[in-house]
Amino acid sequence: MSSLRTPAGGRIDRADSLSFTFDGRRYQAFVGDTLASALLANGVHLMGRSFKYHRPRGVLGAGAEEPNALVTVTRDDARRTPNLRATQVELYDGLVAESQNRWPSLSFDIGAINNLLSPFLPAGFYNKTFMWPRSAWHKVWEPPIRAAAGLGVAPTLPDPDRYAQQFAHCDVLVIGAGAAGLAAALTAASAGARVIVCDEQAEMGGALLSERDATIDGQPAVAWVAASVARLAAMPRVRLLPRTTAFGYFPHNNIGLSERITEHLADPAPSLPRERMWQVRAREVVIATGAIERPLLFPGNDLPGVMLASAARTYLNRYGVRVGTRAVVAAGCDAAFAAALDLAAAGVQIAAIADVRAAGAADGPALAAARAVGLPIRACSTVLAATGALRVAAVRLGVVAANGNVSPGDTIACDVVLVSGGYTPSVHLHSQSRGKLAFDEALGAFVPAAPAERSRSAGHCRGINGLGAALEDGACAGAAAALATGHTATTPRFVATALDAGIEGTPGALPQLASVIPPAKAFVDFQNDVTTRDLALARREGFESIEHIKRYTTTGMATDQGKTSGLNALGFVAAESARKIAEVGLTTYRMPYTPVTFGAFAGFARGDQFDPVRKTPSHDWTIARGGVFEDVGMWKRTRFFPVGTEDMHAAVDRECLGVRNGVGMFDASTLGKIEVVGKDAAEFLNRFYVNNWANLAPGRARYGILLRDDGFVYDDGVIGRLAADRFHVTTTTGGAARVFGMMEDYIQTEWTDLSVWITSTTEQWAVVAVQGPKAREVLAKLVTGIDLSPTALPHMAIAHGEICGVPLMLFRVSFSGELGFEVNVPADYGTHVWEAIHAAGQEFGITVYGTEAMHVLRAEKGYIIVGQDTDGTMTPDDAGVAWAIGKTKHDFIGKRGLERPALKAKGRKQLVGLATVDPQVVLEEGAQLVATANRPAPYPMIGYVTSAYHSAALGRSIALAAIADGRARMGETLYVAMPGGDIPVKVVSPVFYDPEGARINV
């Protein structure tokens, strides 16, 4: 193993080695390594190319904040996961990882020419440079720009893995299992509260896992973590969720967690889901998400080898990896000295520690310790630049004089630069929950203020520093959360010893460089390649609001959401505009905290499980006969039944003629059905529908129209009176639920004086429509107990009897214009009766037809379909059904609305028929109508086509259209404006077939 690996220590299992490949090269590592720690142990810092300029990039951090080291991990062609942070990829034996956004190779990348072109690619370059000619953007400029800028490539094969979803409830959800989180969990759980603890890492312990000398209650911090996790795991009311990221904080303490279950396994059991999405509803939440160190802004700050001091410390203490052999430390924060101390003790040469803080910054405990062991500290220093090609090779320091002037200092060779600009509390979840934030001047960062939900932040994520203080803060938060759920806790006391380095820093440019104009070019947002110059440019171009600067420069808009860049961008903009950071404000934190896979969101809702399907009684019968389905809401309805090689046109023609000339059958079970019962049922329907229901005799039915109170048509359907106090209401297929809801609304809240009860019976009845001149003959073979003769059962009559031994409610109704019946039987017998009717109809040549033929047949008769021929702005008069309105009624829903002047004005669009001059031309539904041919633009549209079909019975095309003053235009020639030229049409009656209605009344 490489000399960069320490001889002992860390959380890796040195007895268990493994191998993996990165860009095709094989490397050795230990169980417990991440991809980043293993590459560093092998001396590899170059892990990616940047998004825009293709600059070589190394790993900056050691956790979720990583902006640079994004890799693709591939198991097979379908399991290729792009854009994973190498710092969070747990190694397994045989793992295959590749770098991204480079060609042909990571070390030689053609796209790096963008770096030389960078003066021409400033913020918003695509808005300025490529705007002319206008059409060129999509065709010429955008494709190569998109191809060159980029991240990993998603697989094109379907995802073969399963993703689980689970709901959970608890008293206290603890997010983050570092010092504060574990203390909170122990306290709340000991009080008896039901606790869930989630942590994004494989091992719980947070920053404690990176500590070398810290102790808690007399034992090393990592031993205390192990003991605490074991204690929690043994408690029956505690659930521990490692590898689980709390990615979103939703209203009413609903927290989204994403658990990675098999990502770290070399050979996962097929029974395991890959990930699990948790929706936790917590009575109280303790946010203990820690803090993230910030980089410093200086030229070359993005070179491989420049990394956060805390990350170097983590790689050393947790993974046993020295990140280099000779380090320069740029200390903008006391914590940098702690990292220098640990690395020096591990044998890394500390070439220099440049204390880049403003003069007068207080000495912290880590600085004092570093000074005591004689580390080479240079006060009043600054970093002028880091230099190198694919790895940092040297740092040019600057010397700051007492008057603030900077003069060039030494150039120091090194292979790693540790930077620390202070710590940013991870307030993401608090902010997502709409909790307020306050700027802490001493800390130089935002901390949580008043929460908006039942939550509290604890430890580093609210700016509390020091191990003992974090433990105490966590315990207090855990006790308070437990108490809020009715559990009295004893707050435990912890005895902690640690170096407790300071975490205060300075966001933005180094103090000594802040006044340099123009600003030195340094990277602020590493993932989106946003530099200090871009931010300055945005300000010069007039952007003052941080929200505008963010969008113009894209700072903070990458998938890392600006975890390392956000405060530096704010600090830089604040200094440039001579404002305080608190005045510049903060952009909004949005979920997810780290990217969540689509699979986890989709969960089980894939394929057949994607959406519920409603099936009609003829569903399987249709499949067996090759019928073609269409989706109507959740229903699967048969559109047509092709015979042999028929296309839809031929099949529909045949089906229509079959009904007109003989008999057809149609599955109408999807019709919405509502039973309205009660002594006031008729009065209720009188108030609800436009029609008069009081004079409808039992055993008779009527076509009903429903309006909203604005006077516009809302639904329609046949309503039958089964008894004095009982009605069978049918609705449109799509309108059933909303009509039922509207009925409930009026019954419950407006007309509480009525004694009426409604029940949805859509699923109770199977309905077979039998239509055509021979319909009676077919049913006569099967129906008993009903006299089917025209005198006994006239049009719009209802009778009860039996069919095939099954109770039958028979409606004599027609939506085809032919003699028609609708056979209603209990749904469970639907298939049986359907097949029986089909068999009985064979001697009459019965035709099974679908929704397409049904549409043609009703259009030939001018019967409207609400939602197709009406659009929510049509009155009954517009739709030509004003005859249905009960004229003597004092009120019904919509009556007052119809009296509004606009609804009675001239020029309203009215439904009429259209006959194309060329009978073979079928119009397009939605096409616009104009009054004159060859007119200059602009010209007014006077209407539009709502329905258009070829009518086999008439041997020509037919159409319905809504046209201004349509009924006054009968016989006029209008024009349908189409891209290929005008289509002349004649305005005709909407009833094309059998206008006298003779065929119905036989």
Add this chain to the structure above:
Amino acid sequence: MLIIDCPYCGPRPEPEFTHGGEAHIARPADPSQATDQQWLEFLYLRKNTRGVFAERWRHARGCGRFFNALRDTTTDQFLATYRAGQKPPAVPVGGER
């Protein structure tokens, strides 16, 4: 996902409910007597309150009942739910927190 306290069933998750707009807008007893302006106000004019707002909900995928709620539109916190026909209960100004 909100938790909504149905006055008939108790607290249930939001997907069980449908939102019904502003509460306490009664349909005029005799619409034929309403002026065009009154009818316009009844049909269309709604408050867009920032803060505590009385609104209708229906436990559509539960008991099916309509009820009213006081919700703070700035925080999404419910201050009270109550049955249709009841007056809104008094709530402390600014809500619970």
